[in-house]
Amino acid sequence: MARMYPIKGIASEELRGCSLSNSRLFPPLAALRAFEAVGRLGGIRRAAKELGIDHAVVSRHIRSLENWLDTQMVIRNGSANQLTSEGEEYYKEIYSALTTISTATGKLLHSGNELSFSLWCIPGFAFLWLADHLGDFIASNPNVSVDFRPADNSPDFRTKEVHGDIRYLREWEEADVSRFARRFEFARPYVFPVASPACAAQLPPIQTAADLLDCPLLHENNDLEWLHWLRAQGLDIEDRMPGSRLWHAHLTLNAARQGHGIALANHMLLSDDLEKGRLVRITPRTGDFKPVNFGAYTFLAREDRWNAPVIVRFRKWLQSTMANEPA
Numbered sequence: 001m002a003r004m005y006p007i008k009g010i011a012s013e014e015l016r017g018c019s020l021s022n023s024r025l026f027p028p029l030a031a032l033r034a035f036e037a038v039g040r041l042g043g044i045r046r047a048a049k050e051l052g053i054d055h056a057v058v059s060r061h062i063r064s065l066e067n068w069l070d071t072q073m074v075i076r077n078g079s080a081n082q083l084t085s086e087g088e089e090y091y092k093e094i095y096s097a098l099t100t101i102s103t104a105t106g107k108l109l110h111s112g113n114e115l116s117f118s119l120w121c122i123p124g125f126a127f128l129w130l131a132d133h134l135g136d137f138i139a140s141n142p143n144v145s146v147d148f149r150p151a152d153n154s155p156d157f158r159t160k161e162v163h164g165d166i167r168y169l170r171e172w173e174e175a176d177v178s179r180f181a182r183r184f185e186f187a188r189p190y191v192f193p194v195a196s197p198a199c200a201a202q203l204p205p206i207q208t209a210a211d212l213l214d215c216p217l218l219h220e221n222n223d224l225e226w227l228h229w230l231r232a233q234g235l236d237i238e239d240r241m242p243g244s245r246l247w248h249a250h251l252t253l254n255a256a257r258q259g260h261g262i263a264l265a266n267h268m269l270l271s272d273d274l275e276k277g278r279l280v281r282i283t284p285r286t287g288d289f290k291p292v293n294f295g296a297y298t299f300l301a302r303e304d305r306w307n308a309p310v311i312v313r314f315r316k317w318l319q320s321t322m323a324n325e326p327a
Helices: 012-017 029-041 044-051 055-069 084-109 122-141 170-176 197-202 209-214 226-231 248-257 309-323
Strands: 074-078 082-085 113-122 145-149 164-170 181-187 192-193 263-265 297-300
Touching: 012 055, 029 055, 029 084, 044 055, 082 226, 113 122, 113 309, 122 164, 122 248, 122 309, 145 209, 145 226, 164 181, 164 226, 170 297, 181 309, 192 197, 192 226, 192 248, 209 226, 226 263, 248 263, 297 309
Parallel strands: 113 145, 113 164
Antiparallel strands: 074 082, 164 297, 181 297, 192 263
16 A cells, blocks of 8 residues: 655545545656656766756755655755655655656657667677677567667666666676666576687697696686686686686687687677587587586666567567577
8 A cells, every 4th residue: 555645734534535636646747757866866966967957956846845745855965865764665656656657658659650779788799699680670670770889888777878788797797787777687608618620729638627727718808707617617716817808708709719719608609600610619528517607698778668668679579589599
């Protein structure tokens, strides 16, 4: 049951009725939007930046809402603005209500018209998988205008600059995901070492994972993937691992194709490299290494846009496309 808030001059009987015809139960929309933005972004200046108005105007809206409700909603502490316990409760319901209004309005505004969809993606996956498949989404959604950008970092989901984002979320990175975003995990592939045939032919005998430490290893922006992969094989490496750092998966795999060392990869990044012999899997003389995955390819979007038509379409397209990927 929704919590009732004290409003000046309104009897408890009127509150229990909650008649939609009673205008005294509807604070000004501008004040509600300002309050929602402050609660979501955690600050008046941040809210003002998103709303495109002066921070003094946001402050006035908050004061107006507090006077309307006869309740303090925001704790003012310098640049930090936290909600009171009453403010937190009210925020949850106002956020839900404004999201419903926004979604319903968006459906009507875009019904039968062109939809815009701005998508960011981690560069390696963008170049090695998504760029080859995104045309299928565009072809099957001719009324969607796609703005696709490979990007090193995830967007700031406190703003509205990007509709969706694709990241490879490793287990040790999941805590860094914005609390303003919802996520959809669409692939969790295994990771294994690969090298060019020429490089593989020159390697010392590989009996166990420990033997790989005597081989040239290729890294992306750091050695964490190799450290976690070796740890899964029973090795605990404390020192910084040697080897070239190429920053992105597509650059690391290109170096592996050219014979410069061993890279960690998954089948979604390899395309037909294994089939055409440009790369080969590195395995022990007998058996195989323990299967390892670090995390998942994940689609993220702002929580208040999660059910927007174009985002629902893209999520469904990702899901159906993954169903046709090789295991």
